[in-house]
Amino acid sequence: MDLKYKRKIINDPVYGFIDIPYALVFEIIEHPYFQRLTRIKQLGLTHMVYPGAQHTRFQHSMGALHLMTSCISTLREKGINISQNEAEAVSIAILLHDIGHGPFSHALEQSLIEGISHEDLSGLFMEELNEEFSGKLELAIRIFNNQYDKKFLHQLVSGQLDMDRLDYLRRDSFFTGVSEGTIGSDRIIKMMNVVDDNLVIDVKGIYSLEKFLIARRLMYWQVYLHKTVQSAEFLLVKTLRRAIELAQKGVEVYGTPALKFFLYQNINQSSVFSKKTIWKTGGIMNNFALLDDSDIISSAKVWAEGKDKVLSLLSRRLINRELFKVELSDMPFPEKDIQQIKDWVVNEYNVEKEHAQYFVFSEMISNYAFDPTDHNVQVLNKDGSLHDIGKVSDILNTRVLSKKVRKYCLCYPKKYNHSL
């Protein structure tokens, strides 16, 4: 028995076991920045509709790592050259692709840190970790930023068929219990190949690929863009915006220290992102790295009992799952209909006119994820020729899946007996 054998194995309900393939990967997983992901739900408030959706960004990152291991092994068996260094780097790149996510994943980006994407934040985390690990993440960062010449390695991290998507569709399907989203990730990976440094799919895999793209569409409408899920997310955004509004006005608002930082800080000032200070105590990234779902929930419970009526009403709804009613329409809702409900709200809850917008609002949702470029997967025929998948598959030939679908939703308190 080899005593140096220290490979770690982790139980995962989706894949059974996940091997941690490199010592460096294990060290990164143990780092507090990565451990933070164990406290951030993968699907934000989706659990309010699908109670099983309690899984975390940590689990998803580990799952994507697992698929990467399996993918590297498949490609190597097909004769594709991937060195140990490259394999380690691409594993780290996928492991860290989501490390910049904040509490409840996406909701934050529309409130606390408006204007800064989680991808940018992931980049900042990776650079900081690279420094801590003496430059060992250099290659991983180049692959992540698509600055490495073997393009297919970047495509495995972020592309039409990356390990991110392959994991999250399967995992989200598993935990929500929406079996329609199950994809044959094993089969898709077995069908991957590389031609001219580009990831392609062997022709036998097109049916699985069709299934994958359809499943993604179904998951969007049944889960990600489910109107009640959206309603919950909007409620969270509204609640945070009210807290920020109060804070910016100088009102004393409760908050855990890390949350308070973001309520009172104006993060749009460029000075906030000065490289020298962001990771120091009091710096923005130092605070961000302390933030997770628990800050929002524990603060909202206090807000629910607090003095500001608007913040209190919103927070109570958030905590007690009294979600807004949602109506959908293909057309924008008439302003006068919205105003009518706002008037009702002002009267019913005795709030200021200007605050009615916190309780009655219309938003557009769209399945942005289906832009046509997503289908530009190249298919490798048996004779070695390559074709765009749209040419091979009738189902993907059509514009159906790539069409941007827009829906308008109108949210307001259920109590309002709607009769437009």
Next chain:
Amino acid sequence: MDLKYKRKIINDPVYGFIDIPYALVFEIIEHPYFQRLTRIKQLGLTHMVYPGAQHTRFQHSMGALHLMTSCISTLREKGINISQNEAEAVSIAILLHDIGHGPFSHALEQSLIEGISHEDLSGLFMEELNEEFSGKLELAIRIFNNQYDKKFLHQLVSGQLDMDRLDYLRRDSFFTGVSEGTIGSDRIIKMMNVVDDNLVIDVKGIYSLEKFLIARRLMYWQVYLHKTVQSAEFLLVKTLRRAIELAQKGVEVYGTPALKFFLYQNINQSSVFSKKTIWKTGGIMNNFALLDDSDIISSAKVWAEGKDKVLSLLSRRLINRELFKVELSDMPFPEKDIQQIKDWVVNEYNVEKEHAQYFVFSEMISNYAFDPTDHNVQVLNKDGSLHDIGKVSDILNTRVLSKKVRKYCLCYPKKYNHSL
């Protein structure tokens, strides 16, 4: 189409769909007291070892409700008389059986509310809800307290083969990914029957029953009593105890309001539980009903940066998953060995002698869940006779499973290079 049809269906990854069978059950589920369970993990800190174990008390309670629905239907098909009132009541009883759980389920009972069981708290919640729902929970409470003459209804809520256990073994197995714990709950329920008001098992079900008891044992050792899981729970208990210690001494300790109440309150004073005030603002149950996992986590993150060295060191470990090393033994660890490590700790971390116990400690763990009375399941033979399962099954005849197994564990910082 019947417009009155308002039956709710919920997606559940374990059973597919869960029907909510009665309007009253739905109203209880929507109550803030019950919604609180969506913020309390079923398995405390088990996710530190099994990352999938993020599922909540809410999910478990819904699952147990689902099994109850299925069980009622099976028994009725076998000719057992269960009225609509009884069916509704026993459904409510199982739904609420865990409503008294605090943050991270069991850890709290050994710290914040030492001496008060979650069953007692469940009782308090049920009485309060009964009042809010104008006495409609009366029968549910009688069944819960085993004060109703159809004993088997209580046995379905709390007994050798209750819906609680049938759900949690299967659910915990599902989310941890420890497939060994999978039990054939469908089959066991199909084999249930009632004789003389007692729940019995048709003789064809004994193999499933053996499997169930074995699976439970395996889940105990692989999950519930897993030494690293235990280590994490001990760490949480130690952390909370240190915070209480400081608070009781009058030191200013951070905490969300609901948590602070429990840090500073001496809940062992009988006045605390005066029926008149417990649900009022500032009353103990009013505060308890506001407490969930997020209070602990968000506070611990602040403690990690705080002034008290002991609390800070413990909290950092908790947040960053720097768990204590655990050694197991069949015998108690010699006091002098423990002392030796304590000395090392005092020196290494520069803490007071009296505080070394927070970092070095020995605890006993035992699979208490296997007391012999658990096997007193009656088996119904085809000729109508009843036998104790121990008489029918060789595997359960032996004392093996009922033997109380005790193990001692010794926890200390990994850094200590142990060489006893």
Next chain:
Amino acid sequence: MDLKYKRKIINDPVYGFIDIPYALVFEIIEHPYFQRLTRIKQLGLTHMVYPGAQHTRFQHSMGALHLMTSCISTLREKGINISQNEAEAVSIAILLHDIGHGPFSHALEQSLIEGISHEDLSGLFMEELNEEFSGKLELAIRIFNNQYDKKFLHQLVSGQLDMDRLDYLRRDSFFTGVSEGTIGSDRIIKMMNVVDDNLVIDVKGIYSLEKFLIARRLMYWQVYLHKTVQSAEFLLVKTLRRAIELAQKGVEVYGTPALKFFLYQNINQSSVFSKKTIWKTGGIMNNFALLDDSDIISSAKVWAEGKDKVLSLLSRRLINRELFKVELSDMPFPEKDIQQIKDWVVNEYNVEKEHAQYFVFSEMISNYAFDPTDHNVQVLNKDGSLHDIGKVSDILNTRVLSKKVRKYCLCYPKKYNHSL
């Protein structure tokens, strides 16, 4: 305990348990005609490509029965009136919908009993059973033949969303291991409803419905019309046709008695189907009821060692899985290319010119199952209005899925080094 309780439960790997809901259903299942289905594979020779596909028509029929039970229960909960008699009858109708299938399901219809569909044969079986069971199948037969006024009952047996399809897609997906075909049959059934005696789908079910139609398409191309599966089926048809050819010429051909009947009988003579004699010894249905997969296999093994070269060569291929190579094309293959291979065959195997067609042939395959009428599922909106699903779903709006896809395949011995 009710001693009259005799409900039977059967283990099924797909659904867990299947209840047999009525005594009459149980008696029919025990009848030799129905037991014959335990000896007929659901998917013919598909196991030559997907080794797991050994499941039988019996299993499928039981599965469809199970879904019917679940569907009746859902519809009744929604207030749809279905009497006990109707429930029993529709259960029998679905149980017997496939009883007319011969060995290897479809292959026979293109050889031994050319020109007679398995639906016609199912009808004959049902009438005969009705006689044996003293007219108790009367209503089942009326439903099966769409002669009963509650049209939706027939639609559950044979329609766009019948229990037949819901079971076979899921079951075939399960046993082949082609997970892409998994459908959420539970969810689709939960979404069923009845308006004006027609089966409709509640609007929340459209995503599941899309998934169902896509899954069906994928199963067609990956399994049902898989070119190697087709190649195996063609080989079986060719083998049987050769045996018939010899028999009709008066040559002595081996065969189990029941098979021999069909080899030597000219079943296109109308006298063969005289109602008076078909079930008597020597009658066509009496023989058909004795026929199953084992007759074909055991006879083919003898043919493989027999004197006729063509029959021997074909049978050997069938038994030893030496399948023909298959080429696919969107266009018919040029006759001269086919002739070129035939010439090679005549020379290589030393067979007569006229027999080359047994080894080299072109066939058309098409996904006939996707005719546009299949999508005419009515969707029930929340306001009670009905819409065609094509209006509600973009994916099904398009003609893609309903387009009849034709492919031509050319089969010939692998040994021929093809270079057209």
Next chain:
Amino acid sequence: MDLKYKRKIINDPVYGFIDIPYALVFEIIEHPYFQRLTRIKQLGLTHMVYPGAQHTRFQHSMGALHLMTSCISTLREKGINISQNEAEAVSIAILLHDIGHGPFSHALEQSLIEGISHEDLSGLFMEELNEEFSGKLELAIRIFNNQYDKKFLHQLVSGQLDMDRLDYLRRDSFFTGVSEGTIGSDRIIKMMNVVDDNLVIDVKGIYSLEKFLIARRLMYWQVYLHKTVQSAEFLLVKTLRRAIELAQKGVEVYGTPALKFFLYQNINQSSVFSKKTIWKTGGIMNNFALLDDSDIISSAKVWAEGKDKVLSLLSRRLINRELFKVELSDMPFPEKDIQQIKDWVVNEYNVEKEHAQYFVFSEMISNYAFDPTDHNVQVLNKDGSLHDIGKVSDILNTRVLSKKVRKYCLCYPKKYNHSL
């Protein structure tokens, strides 16, 4: 892309995909001797109780091959040296371990080829294949016969934790739908290791191992020794014995040619096994290699209509699933009780006295598979020491599982209104 890459992948519902790892393995799979296994059910007549149990010896052999591939990879990762030649050989050994099985697996050994085990026959097949493949199976045969010095390779093929058992428990559990038999084969394989050329289990694996042994026990009683399954197998044995009895008396008995050979041949004469002739036309192995389930079924259908009353009555029961009633007892049944039923049979069916034994008989069944030596698995502790698993596990310490349990069963026609 490597054009030489020709690795074959097969869909399997249990494991998803099975890779065929070597060209030689693929050629053996394509050989007619191995293809025969596609026509032999893994579990004989078990499908009469569990309709899903239609899976074949072919599927099981492929599954065991898959586990072997996975096991080799695990051991190599732990530093165990296994050369390419050894890996290929042990893969072939497991692939062919069951090639000697006859129709319906075990029933034949008690009738047609009484006295010759399927292991002996597997040996004969392997030698013949070795000759056909020019000696390339030499090492595989040595491993199979435990004549190779790396003992653990043989243990993987035939031992306490061999790939045979790991696959069949999981596969039989999967296809019967008896979920209680599910074992964590992945986990057990991950825990395997080699010390001093012996297969051992890392200490972390003992819980999975306990589960495995318990699951095996449950599968024995719920499936393999299920009394109705036994009843079906006994019926088959009785039917074949009657056919042999008639044949040996010189009566003309129907049979497919290969079956007829065994009915009329006296295989206990040593001349039958002369090495020179067994594989020639008319030789015993040549005939055996042609025999599969279809010969028995197609012949029994003819016997059912035949002249011999005993053979006809038995065959009808077999074909139409009119199984004997079975009573179980811990004690042998009194001879006079048996005689009483026999008298009834003679009268009821108007058969000869001496033939009553075909309809009324008592047999002993025992879970022979649990002999104590099976538990002698060595457990590898973290300190490198080895312990017998009985010392480490309380559950396996006891004699419970190793106790040979004997039960007597009495079979007779259901019509007999039994009242001893």
